[in-house]
Amino acid sequence: MKTRVIAGLCMAPLLVIIYFGGTALAIAAALIALMGVTEFYKGWEALGVKPCKNLAYVMIAVLYAGHFILGADQVFIMAWLFVSITAAMIYGWDLEKRGPYDAMATVLGLVYVVFFSYHIVLIDCTLWGQLVWLVVIAAFGSDIMAYFSGYLFGKHKLAPVLSPKKTIEGAIGGFIGAGFFCGLFAYIFFDHGMLVHYIIVGLIGGAFSQAGDLTASAFKRKMGIKDYGNLIPGHGGIMDRFDSILFVAPLVYYYIAFVLKVATISW
Numbered sequence: 528m529k530t531r532v533i534a535g536l537c538m539a540p541l542l543v544i545i546y547f548g549g550t551a552l553a554i555a556a557a558l559i560a561l562m563g564v565t566e567f568y569k570g571w572e573a574l575g576v577k578p579c580k581n582l583a584y585v586m587i588a589v590l591y592a593g594h595f596i597l598g599a600d601q602v603f604i605m606a607w608l609f610v611s612i613t614a615a616m617i618y619g620w621d622l623e624k625r626g627p628y629d630a631m632a633t634v635l636g637l638v639y640v641v642f643f644s645y646h647i648v649l650i651d652c653t654l655w656g657q658l659v660w661l662v663v664i665a666a667f668g669s670d671i672m673a674y675f676s677g678y679l680f681g682k683h684k685l686a687p688v689l690s691p692k693k694t695i696e697g698a699i700g701g702f703i704g705a706g707f708f709c710g711l712f713a714y715i716f717f718d719h720g721m722l723v724h725y726i727i728v729g730l731i732g733g734a735f736s737q738a739g740d741l742t743a744s745a746f747k748r749k750m751g752i753k754d755y756g757n758l759i760p761g762h763g764g765i766m767d768r769f770d771s772i773l774f775v776a777p778l779v780y781y782y783i784a785f786v787l788k789v790a791t792i793s794w
Contacts, residue, residue, distance in 0.1 A: 562756075563640045571632045573752055586610075640766070644772070646776040657716075662732070668729070676704070693741075
């Protein structure tokens with residue numbers, strides 16, 4: 528527990544980055560994508576799969592260079608996604624050295640780690656850029672409350688094969704806790720007229736956070752590794768700490784795009 532607390536304090540500078548947003552947040556997201564996809568591909572290498580790290584690095588550079596030049600341009604983003612997937616599929620053509628599994632692992636890393644994490648930057652570019660805070664609060668709030676709820680009340684296993692320590696009671700506590708923390712934060716700092724939306728984002732975000740965590744656990748189980756890395760004491764690697772955010776960030780962005788915009792227009 529002490530190690531986890533110390534590691535959590537070491538991540539405090541990330542809160543400063545979120546506060547300033549803009550270029551600082553984009554650079555941080557790019558670094559997370561770079562380190563995260565490296566860890567993810569190393570996990571696949573443990574299974575004998577050979578994803579193309581160099582392609583991922585190039586596409587990360589292209590994505591963020593394009594962002595700094597064009598901003599959150601939807602046509603560019605879709606073009607980037609198309610080129611990334613196409614290039615990864617072409618990588619699998621050399622059947623003597625690699626194959627379809629290597630190509631698919633490359634695609635998965637580009638979409639799951641790089642593209643999903645980029646949604647943090649996309650949120651910052653919207654009129655509701657402050658909701659980046661809800662991504663972090665929903666993810667970490669769910670994790671914290673799930674831990675304590677499971678410790679105090681946990682009796683029924685949630686997914687014993689994927690994560691033996693997780694319980695249904697803990698999952699419920701994480702779900703409710705994320706909604707509560709997001710609502711409380713929004714009540715203090717945001718527009719009260721949109722409070723119900725922020726609570727909904729927290730509740731759904733809490734569920735997606737746990738889904739992201741279990742998805743990462745499923746990969747690790749299959750890869751035969753305990754952690755993706757050892758960068759953060761008590762937490763493992765970048766992927767171990769940000770696995771839930773990879774699911775929550777797109778959720779928040781598309782909630783903004785499909786719900787908040789409509790709600791604002793109707794008002």
